[in-house]
Amino acid sequence: MSTVLDVRDLKVAFHTRNGVVRAVDGVSLSVEKGKTTGIVGESGSGKSVTCYSLLGLIPMPPGKIEGGTAAFGGQDLLKLSESELQKVRGRRISMIFQDPMTSLNPYLRVGTQLIEPLRLHEGLSKSEAMKRGVEALREVGIPNPEQRIRQYPHEFSGGMRQRVMIAMALITRPELLIADEPTTALDVTIQKQVLDLIRDLQKRLGIAVVFITHDLAVVSEVCDFVNVMYAGRLVEAAPVRELFAQPRHAYTRALMRSIPALQKKGQPLYTIPGLPPDLAHLPPGCAFRPRQTPERQALCLTDRQPPLIEISEGHWVQDCPGCVIRP
Amino acid sequence: MSAATAVITAPSGVSLSKGRSLWQDAWARFRKNRLAVGCTVLLAFIGLLCAFGPTVAFYKFGMTGETQDLVLKASPPSAQHWFGTDSLGRDLLVRTLEGGRVSLKVALIATLVALLIGVSYGATAGYVGGRADSWMMRVVDILYAMPFMLFVILLTVAFGKNMTLLYLAIGAVEWLTMARIVRAQVLTLARQEFVEAARSLGLPGRMIIFRHIVPNVLGPVIVYTTLTIPAVMLLEAALSFLGLGVQPPDSSWGTLIDDGANNMETYWWMLAFPAGIFSLTLFCLNFAGDGLRDALDVKSGKD
Numbered sequence: 001m002s003t004v005l006d007v008r009d010l011k012v013a014f015h016t017r018n019g020v021v022r023a024v025d026g027v028s029l030s031v032e033k034g035k036t037t038g039i040v041g042e043s044g045s046g047k048s049v050t051c052y053s054l055l056g057l058i059p060m061p062p063g064k065i066e067g068g069t070a071a072f073g074g075q076d077l078l079k080l081s082e083s084e085l086q087k088v089r090g091r092r093i094s095m096i097f098q099d100p101m102t103s104l105n106p107y108l109r110v111g112t113q114l115i116e117p118l119r120l121h122e123g124l125s126k127s128e129a130m131k132r133g134v135e136a137l138r139e140v141g142i143p144n145p146e147q148r149i150r151q152y153p154h155e156f157s158g159g160m161r162q163r164v165m166i167a168m169a170l171i172t173r174p175e176l177l178i179a180d181e182p183t184t185a186l187d188v189t190i191q192k193q194v195l196d197l198i199r200d201l202q203k204r205l206g207i208a209v210v211f212i213t214h215d216l217a218v219v220s221e222v223c224d225f226v227n228v229m230y231a232g233r234l235v236e237a238a239p240v241r242e243l244f245a246q247p248r249h250a251y252t253r254a255l256m257r258s259i260p261a262l263q264k265k266g267q268p269l270y271t272i273p274g275l276p277p278d279l280a281h282l283p284p285g286c287a288f289r290p291r292q293t294p295e296r297q298a299l300c301l302t303d304r305q306p307p308l309i310e311i312s313e314g315h316w317v318q319d320c321p322g323c324v325i326r327p
Numbered sequence: 328m329s330a331a332t333a334v335i336t337a338p339s340g341v342s343l344s345k346g347r348s349l350w351q352d353a354w355a356r357f358r359k360n361r362l363a364v365g366c367t368v369l370l371a372f373i374g375l376l377c378a379f380g381p382t383v384a385f386y387k388f389g390m391t392g393e394t395q396d397l398v399l400k401a402s403p404p405s406a407q408h409w410f411g412t413d414s415l416g417r418d419l420l421v422r423t424l425e426g427g428r429v430s431l432k433v434a435l436i437a438t439l440v441a442l443l444i445g446v447s448y449g450a451t452a453g454y455v456g457g458r459a460d461s462w463m464m465r466v467v468d469i470l471y472a473m474p475f476m477l478f479v480i481l482l483t484v485a486f487g488k489n490m491t492l493l494y495l496a497i498g499a500v501e502w503l504t505m506a507r508i509v510r511a512q513v514l515t516l517a518r519q520e521f522v523e524a525a526r527s528l529g530l531p532g533r534m535i536i537f538r539h540i541v542p543n544v545l546g547p548v549i550v551y552t553t554l555t556i557p558a559v560m561l562l563e564a565a566l567s568f569l570g571l572g573v574q575p576p577d578s579s580w581g582t583l584i585d586d587g588a589n590n591m592e593t594y595w596w597m598l599a600f601p602a603g604i605f606s607l608t609l610f611c612l613n614f615a616g617d618g619l620r621d622a623l624d625v626k627s628g629k630d
Contacts, residue, residue, distance in 0.1 A: 057526055061457075083531075090528030097527075103520040107349055107542040116538075117528045152348050168528070 003071075004176050004208040005054075006030040010068035010078075012046075012053045015061065019280040023049040025232040026068075031176065031208040036199075038211045038223035038240070040255070042276050046232040047212045051178045054078070055093060056085045073175065091121040094169035098181040100161035104153035110164055111149035117172050136167040140197060159190035163197065170201060177202070178210045183218060195222055216259055220244055228252050231277050231287035234308060235323075238315040248311055250296065250323040251288050286320040296322045353546075356622040363618020366611035373608055377427035380420075403596055410600040414590060422578050423601050429579040430605070433493060433563045434556045440498025441559075442552055445505025450544070452506070453513025454536060464510065467503050475500050475562075476569075483571055493572050497562050501555050508551055512544040546623040553616030557609045564605065580605040 012024040024046045031037045039047040052058045054070050054077050070077040073092065080088065094117075097103045105113060114136065115129035124132070130149065137145035140163040153161060162182060169177055179198065183191040199222055202209055211222055219226055219240065226243045228236040228251065236249040247253045254272045256262070263269060274291040283289065285302035292300060300322030309319040317324055357363060400414055410419035452463040479496045486492055516522060517540065525535050560580070566572035567581025568588075575582065580601055587598030 055527060057523065086529040086531055088529070089526070090530075095524070095527040097520050097524055099520055103524045105521045105525075105539050105543070107545075108538070109348070116525070116530065120529060120534075154349070165524070168524075 002033050004031050004033050006071040008069045011066040012049055013066050014063050021279045023232050027234055029227050031210055033208055034206045035224040036209040036211050036222050038219045038226045040219055041229035044276050045229040047229050048180055055089050090117040091172045092174050093176045094174040095178045096165045096169050096182045099185045100158050100165055103165055106153055110151055114168050121172055136171045140167040158186055162194050176208045180212045235318045242315050248317040248324055288323055353622040357618055360618040363615050366614040370611040377424050380424035413597055423604055426578040426580045426583045429573055430560055434560045436494045437497035437559045438555050441501035441505055445502035446509050449506035449509030450513050453510040454517055467506055471503055497559050509544055516540050516543050550620040553619055557612045
């Protein structure tokens with residue numbers, strides 16, 4: 001199994017008027033060829049920033065990459081210049097975004113946008129690129145691709161647009177696909193189709209996928225390995241079966257308890273009390289402490305950041321005495 | 328191919344022939360607006376008349392706007408002179424058309440100047456953002472605060488009266504609003520997901536601006552342009568009326584109205600015809616602009 005992307009100790013901060021926001025603080029993760037690594041967390045936990053910063057897509061300033069490495073095909077993504085990154089983006093690493101309704105330019109034909117990466121990175125002529133574009137649309141299951149390719153985004157439904165986005169992302173056969181909550185804006189039946197499509201193409205093309213989501217149900221379905229992020233840090237990382245069978249960290253457990261489908265009928269839905277902490281003013285100790293039950297709070301670290309330890313093989317957890325449940 | 332494909336069927340009611348762009352939709356909406364279409368046609372007619380009318384008059388009747396005939400001086404409209412003649416016996420129709428040439432030319436050039444400066448300035452400020460943006464916009468605010476008439480009078484004092492100055496002066500004032508509009512549009516557009524998506528595909532900044540941002544600001548820019556043209560014409564007329572713009576023997580609608588206003592108690596036609604044509608043009612421009620705005624505004628109705 002070869003590792004496509006290996007991120008070590010990534011640190012990203014935003015220097016704002018309210019202080020330094022440490023959006024990503026020492027995150028490590030890796031993705032293997034043909035596998036899917038999930039990043040799960042609430043809004044603002046730093047999961048998107050982690051991926052955007054790898055491609056230089058965060059606004060700098062105020063954003064700043066303050067440390068870490070990201071090994072990708074023998075080079076460190078974090079050290080590449082903007083023009084070198086432009087050659088990686090859309091050719092070797094592609095992205096799909098959350099809202100398919102706004103991620104296509106309304107004034108351009110779908111085909112024009114679809115073949116942009118081909119024209120740009122492979123220097124194909126328009127007619128050749130169009131042929132590939134039709135194939136790409138067929139591949140993602142869009143009927144009548146020859147006609148559809150000449151239409152405009154507003155003539156496509158949400159699910160269809162997401163298929164177009166997937167086609168666009170994969171048209172150059174990248175090694176890595178970053179999917180940033182690709183199903184969040186879609187309704188449930190379409191969600192299922194899009195997930196199936198991503199998985200199907202991944203299997204056939206052997207691409208590595210980083211899947212960002214806040215939906216644990218989606219995670220269990222598509223991911224091989226899961227990283228749970230909280231307040232810009234990893235709190236738990238494990239293979240998907242292991243994680244769902246034996247969640248070690250209190251935050252992971254709380255997330256799982258909040259899946260509505262797993263709760264008893266007639267009971268009020270469980271939600272994690274409190275709010276994610278303000279990243280500009282993080283407590284020195286365990287970031288999850290304020291949201292714990294009082295008796296557990298007493299056990300949490302308050303003086304230093306809990307370290308990430310390998311609690312069992314391949315299963316990493318942030319070692320805070322108040323949060324970790326040992327077997 | 329996969330199970331995922333099998334579920335998808337072509338949605339009914341979608342014509343699969345050829346895509347209809349938002350421009351085509353807008354055009355269809357515009358065509359339904361009879362008033363706007365009528366005004367556009369009328370506008371084109373006035374434009375053609377001004378462009379070719381004086382030439383025809385010269386070759387057919389040997390008349391120019393400067394052919395004086397003191398025997399005919401200040402005669403009312405007749406079969407020979409439809410608009411009558413002015414106090415020097417010059418045919419008022421020909422003079423009005425020649426004045427129209429100047430007025431329309433000033434309008435077009437000054438608007439173009441405003442468009443060029445405004446769009447590039449606004450787009451730069453909006454796309455770059457941050458501190459550069461706020462400085463650039465403060466400059467616009469300062470220029471806004473300058474009294475226009477004083478500015479023009481100072482310019483004419485410094486450089487003398489000529490047409491280039493007129494274009495520059497008007498253009499220099501009119502680009503400010505354009506810059507603000509474009510900047511606001513670009514500011515929201517640059518944070519849209521499709522711009523992010525384009526960046527994630529590896530497109531360089533200049534391609535993003537020209538392929539993805541500019542087409543999206545074009546709608547508001549076109550609309551504002553049609554509303555700028557009448558404003559520019561009014562400014563030109565005002566300046567000429569005050570003697571700061573076009574100088575005799577050249578005429579523009581502004582100077583003609585000025586002449587007419589001096590004589591309106593005895594020779595009504597000298598004011599009525601130039602003013603009538605001028606108002607008609609402004610009226611048409613405004614309605615055509617309104618029609619365009621409605622047509623290009625996606626929110627006004629999705630049919």
